Amino acid sequence: HPVLALRGIRKRYQIGTPVETEVLHGIDLELQPHEFVALTGPSGSGKSTLLNVIGLLERATEGRLHIDGHDTAALTEAQLTALRGRTIGFVFQYHHLLPAFTALENVLLPVLAAHGSLTADDEARARALLQRVGLGEALAKRPGELSGGMQQRVAIARALILQPRLILADEPTGNLDTASADAVFALLRAFNRDHGSACLIVTHDPRLAARCDRVVELVDGRIVADRRVDAAE
Ligand code: ADP
Ligand code: ADP
Numbered sequence: 074h075p076v077l078a079l080r081g082i083r084k085r086y087q088i089g090t091p092v093e094t095e096v097l098h099g100i101d102l103e104l105q106p107h108e109f110v111a112l113t114g115p116s117g118s119g120k121s122t123l124l125n126v127i128g129l130l131e132r133a134t135e136g137r138l139h140i141d142g143h144d145t146a147a148l149t150e151a152q153l154t155a156l157r158g159r160t161i162g163f164v165f166q167y168h169h170l171l172p173a174f175t176a177l178e179n180v181l182l183p184v185l186a187a188h189g190s191l192t193a194d195d196e197a198r199a200r201a202l203l204q205r206v207g208l209g210e211a212l213a214k215r216p217g218e219l220s221g222g223m224q225q226r227v228a229i230a231r232a233l234i235l236q237p238r239l240i241l242a243d244e245p246t247g248n249l250d251t252a253s254a255d256a257v258f259a260l261l262r263a264f265n266r267d268h269g270s271a272c273l274i275v276t277h278d279p280r281l282a283a284r285c286d287r288v289v290e291l292v293d294g295r296i297v298a299d300r301r302v303d304a305a306e
Pocket of ligand 2: 198
């Protein structure tokens with residue numbers, strides 16, 4: 074089954090009483106395991122809202138959302154939180170690392186949140202993952218001691234530690250220089266290849282979009298294009 078299936082998703086915000094504004098106008102979208110998909114579109118087109126709905130951070134006003142085969146409408150808030158923790162890894166433009174904790178501790182936080190405790194094995198996996206993202210020497214450093222690109226790689230390790238089926242990345246390379254952006258992108262791509270996790274990545278960078286399997290374009294809350302990237306491109 075698809076990792077992600079949306080049918081007729083609408084999102085309205087209350088901007089006054091009784092004034093509402095609709096920012097997603099009936100989104101249909103499916104992602105298969107293994108797919109690596111770019112979500113593009115102008116500023117204000119609804120990309121972040123769509124990612125927040127898919128990531129179970131906000132509820133859609135209308136429509137159906139299935140994540141990893143679960144009909145999310147049937148789930149309680151507690152069940153949504155559990156499904157989110159088990160299934161989805163988030164990477165944001167501003168990584169939201171906790172400044173008082175080391176890189177290693179930041180990566181272990183999702184494990185603690187999901188399981189309530191940590192084992193030696195969890196720590197070994199976190200160390201291996203940080204090594205994998207090139208931060209083997211920085212395990213004990215706090216975010217403030219790391220460059221922007223390194224911080225974003227810690228955030229990626231944190232997103233991947235529970236081996237999510239679905240990775241949601243909102244402009245993960247938005248505030249990075251080209252070399253750091255390429256390194257961050259390559260890590261997500263490699264994880265997608267090795268683990269088969271589907272990835273939906275918001276990006277304004279046509280260079281990166283061209284390296285995805287598929288590009289979905291949002292304009293004014295509607296999908297106006299959904300095309301496969303030609304491998305020869
Ligand atoms: P993008 O990520 O493509 O820039 P957003 O999803 O952030 O687009 O925003 C889409 C539209 O929804 C914008 O017009 C924005 O102003 C509006 N919007 C986003 N969040 C809210 C909110 N909480 N209340 C009202 N309007 C919102
Ligand atoms: P192992 O054989 O212990 O999985 P790896 O070096 O392949 O050794 O992986 C170490 C950790 O990094 C594991 O937790 C694994 O899930 C994760 N991992 C594996 N492949 C990637 C990748 N391409 N990008 C990021 N992390 C990965």
